[in-house]
Amino acid sequence: MNIYHNATAQWLAYGVFFVLLAVVPMFVDDSFLLNQFATYGVFGLLALSISLCWGFGGILNLGQGIPFGLGAYGMAMTMQMQSQDASNPIPPFMLNNSLDHLPWFWEPFRHTALGIILALVVPTLFCAIFGGLMFRARVSGPFFAIMTLAMLSAWYTLILDVQPYTNGANGITPPGALKFGDYAIDPYSPVAYWSVLALLAVATVGGRLMTRSRFGLVVQAVRGDAERVRFLGYNVAGYETTIYTIAGFIAAVAGCCWVALTQYVSPAQLDTTFSLSMVIWAGIGGRLSLIGAIIGAFLIQGAQSYLGDTFLNTWLLVLGGFFILVVRFLPKGLAGLLETILGRFPLPQRGNSNGNSAQRLYPQPGE
Amino acid sequence: MGFLEIKQLCKSFDTTPVINDFSIEIVELTLCCLVGPNGAGKTTTMDLITGRQKPTSGQILFCEDDITGLDEHVIARRGIGRKFQVPAVFRDLTVRQNLEVAYSRSTNPLKNIFRFSDPGFVQKLEQVVAQAGLSERLNVEAGILSHGETQWLEIGMVLMQDPRLLLLDEPVAGMTEAEIEKTVAIFKELKKTNTLVVVEHDMAFVREIADVVTVMHMGSLLAQGPISEIEANARVREVYLGEAEA
Numbered sequence: 001m002n003i004y005h006n007a008t009a010q011w012l013a014y015g016v017f018f019v020l021l022a023v024v025p026m027f028v029d030d031s032f033l034l035n036q037f038a039t040y041g042v043f044g045l046l047a048l049s050i051s052l053c054w055g056f057g058g059i060l061n062l063g064q065g066i067p068f069g070l071g072a073y074g075m076a077m078t079m080q081m082q083s084q085d086a087s088n089p090i091p092p093f094m095l096n097n098s099l100d101h102l103p104w105f106w107e108p109f110r111h112t113a114l115g116i117i118l119a120l121v122v123p124t125l126f127c128a129i130f131g132g133l134m135f136r137a138r139v140s141g142p143f144f145a146i147m148t149l150a151m152l153s154a155w156y157t158l159i160l161d162v163q164p165y166t167n168g169a170n171g172i173t174p175p176g177a178l179k180f181g182d183y184a185i186d187p188y189s190p191v192a193y194w195s196v197l198a199l200l201a202v203a204t205v206g207g208r209l210m211t212r213s214r215f216g217l218v219v220q221a222v223r224g225d226a227e228r229v230r231f232l233g234y235n236v237a238g239y240e241t242t243i244y245t246i247a248g249f250i251a252a253v254a255g256c257c258w259v260a261l262t263q264y265v266s267p268a269q270l271d272t273t274f275s276l277s278m279v280i281w282a283g284i285g286g287r288l289s290l291i292g293a294i295i296g297a298f299l300i301q302g303a304q305s306y307l308g309d310t311f312l313n314t315w316l317l318v319l320g321g322f323f324i325l326v327v328r329f330l331p332k333g334l335a336g337l338l339e340t341i342l343g344r345f346p347l348p349q350r351g352n353s354n355g356n357s358a359q360r361l362y363p364q365p366g367e
Numbered sequence: 368m369g370f371l372e373i374k375q376l377c378k379s380f381d382t383t384p385v386i387n388d389f390s391i392e393i394v395e396l397t398l399c400c401l402v403g404p405n406g407a408g409k410t411t412t413m414d415l416i417t418g419r420q421k422p423t424s425g426q427i428l429f430c431e432d433d434i435t436g437l438d439e440h441v442i443a444r445r446g447i448g449r450k451f452q453v454p455a456v457f458r459d460l461t462v463r464q465n466l467e468v469a470y471s472r473s474t475n476p477l478k479n480i481f482r483f484s485d486p487g488f489v490q491k492l493e494q495v496v497a498q499a500g501l502s503e504r505l506n507v508e509a510g511i512l513s514h515g516e517t518q519w520l521e522i523g524m525v526l527m528q529d530p531r532l533l534l535l536d537e538p539v540a541g542m543t544e545a546e547i548e549k550t551v552a553i554f555k556e557l558k559k560t561n562t563l564v565v566v567e568h569d570m571a572f573v574r575e576i577a578d579v580v581t582v583m584h585m586g587s588l589l590a591q592g593p594i595s596e597i598e599a600n601a602r603v604r605e606v607y608l609g610e611a612e613a
Contacts (some may be wrong), residue, residue, distance in 0.1 A: 214477035217460075221468040224457035231417060231445035232528060233471040242476040307550075 004342040013022065014208070017291055018201045025190035035188045038261050041196035046255035047281040047297035048290055049201055053247035055286070055287030056211050058223030059240060060141070063148030063343065064278050067123035067248035069270035073159070073166065073257025074119025076265040077109040079174035084110075093172070097164035108166075127248030128241060130342050135237040140226065148206050149272065156270040171266025178260045187261045194252050196257050200294070203250050207290050210246070219243050259362065273316075282318065284326045286335025296333060369428075370395040370530055370562055376425035378408075378415060378535040378539070378586075385411050386422070386539035387549070387586040388488040393532070400573045401566045403583035405605065408453055409566045412583070413534050417449050444474065448530030452537045452566075454517040458510030462501055462520055465509050466492055477559060498553060499523035515546035522553065533563045539572050551575045 002007050020043075021316050028034050046068060053061045090102055109115040130151065134144055158167050164170070177184045186191050210216050219239055221229050226236050259265050268274065277300070285296020300319065307313045330337050369392035386408045393399050399548060401409050413424065414420040416427055418439040419459050427435045443449075457465050469487050473479055476558040496502045499519045509520060518538055525533055538554075539547045547569070554576045557563060567573055573594065580597045582589040590600050597603055 006562055102607045162373070185554075210480055212483065213480050214473065214482045215476055217464060218466055218476070218479065220460060221457045221465075225455055228451070228455040228457070229468070231419075231443050231449045232469050232524070233440050234474050235438075235440045306608035312598075 002142065002339065002343045003345075003347050004339045006347070008028075014291060017159040018197070018204075021197055022194065025193055031188035034190065034193050038187070038193040038196045039258065040301055041193070041200045042261065043278075043301050044200050044294040045196075045203055045250055045254045045257070046278045047285065048200070049247040049254070049286075050065060050278050050282040050294035051248070051287050051290050052072040052207050052211070053244055054282060055244040055289075055293065055300040056216065056223065057219050057247075058144040059244055060279070061148050061244065061247065062145050062248070062272070062275055062279060065152050065270045066249050066277035067127055067251040068275075069155065069159070069259070069265070069267075070123035070126065071119050071252030072265040072269050073172070073255075073260045074109070074115065074122060074147070074174040074252075075178075076174055076231065077257040078112055078115030078119060079176065079178050079263065080172055080260065081106070081109045081115065082112060082179055083174060083176045091172075093167040093170070095162060097167075099164045103165050104113035109139045116256065116258035119256050120249065122250045123255070124234040124245060127245040130271045131241040131244040131248075132237070136236070140240075149275075152270060152272060152275055156252040156267050156272075159270060169267060171264060171268070173264050174259070175263075177263065185260060187263065191334050192261060197259070198259065199253060203253070204290055204294065205218060208249075211290075211367070215239070217244070223286060261271065277319070282322060283331075284333055286333030287337035289330055292333055292338075293336025298363040299334075370430065371394060371564075372426075372428040373416070374426040374428070375425065376412070377417060377423045377482070378411060378420065385401050386415065386425075386585050389425075389583070389587055391581055391588060393562060393564060393580035393589065394579075395558075395562050396470070396558070397578040398554065398563045398565065398576055398583055399579045400571075401564055401567070401581050401583060402573060402578040404591070406535070406585075407583040408586040409583055410536055411586075413449065413536055413564075413566065418448060426497055428439050435513060435528075443471070443528070443530075446529075447535050448528045449520075450525050450533070450535040450538060452540070454514070454521050456509045456512075456517055456520050456524065457520035458508070460508055460509060462512070463492070465520060466495060466527050469527035471528060473480075477501045490587055491529070493524045495523045498526060498556065500553075501551065515542045518542065518546075522550075526557075531562065533557070533561055535563060535565045537566055537568065539567060541556045547572060 024037060028037070046064060050061065050064055053059050053064075055253035069088055080294055084091060090099065094102070108118055134147055139147060159170055177186055180183075196251040196365065211220075218229065218234055222236055229239075230236050255269070258269070278297075281298070281300050284300060285294065286292030302313060304319070306317075311318055326333060332339065371393040371521065373389060373391050376383065376389045385569070389408070389412065390440060401412065403580050405408055411420065416430050417423050418434075418437050418441070420438045421567070425435070426433060429445060429447065432445070434445060457468065467488065470485060470491060472485055472487070473482060479546070497524055501519060501523055504516060508519065512520060522535065525535070539550050544548065551572065554565070555600070558576070558578070577594050579591065581591045581598060582603050584606050589606065590597055590603050
């Protein structure tokens, strides 16, 4: 019995992981550094969503930047409108682009709550419709990955092109922090850090429960053999759409957090490179392990922040080379490496529900 | 009225007819063996019954309901279970998880997110595991099972669905003598409570288990009847049993 597969040990690891992250603000005085760590939480959310969609669902999604970017734009619009008032009703960039009135689709973002709801609902709905159309037509595997990539480029171009409404390549930079009533969330405060961490923890625990539910089991079966699952009476497209949409929702949450932390969004958030790096985080950390994918995001983004300056333009080459090594030698990522190492120290087999010692004769997964 | 009725079924791929005016009736609680040379259209017939392919023309009635051209999962929910020619199990899930997926009483994805166990699953699991003889392999990944065990696992998965009609495509292909014997015992037990259609090339196996044998040739019905009649049929001997069995 490999302790890696022990459910209690896994929950314990999750607990320790989040407690360790929660005490970080006690030891970090530098508020800029804390803000940077909080953005790692956003990357963690994205890696988690990829792990659910790709690792558990087997749906390679190269366009996770779509729900992330749409959520980020929704939040940026909400925060931008918070700083507009009666004397100054239109965001300045619109005036510069010779718009004299607020476009209709900006109107709902005057209300903070409605704006945030839209920032989450629109990307989620988009995933449900796009995913539904694709999966009902049984588009899967590399074909679906290409479709997500194409869709991502389409959104990128669209947002870039409608400059009067989105400020094009310059993006939206809300001047103030996100306010709920009179309370502003200072993006450099521990409160912001803990808020993102709390969302990450909730999403991780929720994701983990989901993978252990009947839904999660069927989704893993679909990953193995979608055709077979149909003949067991399951509507495969429904399952694929659901897991893809849930991943999209998590990415939308990440997009909202991103803007709340950085007060900035631009088409760069919908850039293909960024969406590809999400897949690389999950791949390196271990797409089959939620926490592995999150740690993968921390490691890669951390390395990029600190080593990226040293390597400058060659950083992408370093990252790509590292990714190739992982794909070749550690297909299950760093989490898979841990699984192998722990498998060398098997726990004594306890009497299980079958009370069957004959099981020991057969190799267990990961042993 | 039959339990499963196939009426004037036709299926062409482009212009090549594969199933040509094929009609049969399957009686409830019998075991019907579907035999015929390669390319006779046996697997295609199963594909058409289970919705994997849509017929060009013709009708399939199950319990007097028209199921022609419905989606796979809809037909499966009506009570038709299928085992594939190439054993199709979920290799990276354990045997127990495979059977759990197959226990498809609740199929709504949104409801299943909040469902962690099914009432009645453990009971059904024990029954099926005993029938298929998998009790010692429950926590093993399906990918490392032997070929025979994989076949039994897939039969077990079909049983978990509690189907009214079981379609089994080459269930003993690649099995050893001992494994075939065990499978014969499983099938004899099964046909007391279920209706089965079995595609099989192994005539010794067919002789052991079949109530009725249906012979297909070039996508049409060639002969139907008890095994003794079929084996005496001159045309069947000519096209199928031919050199091998004469």
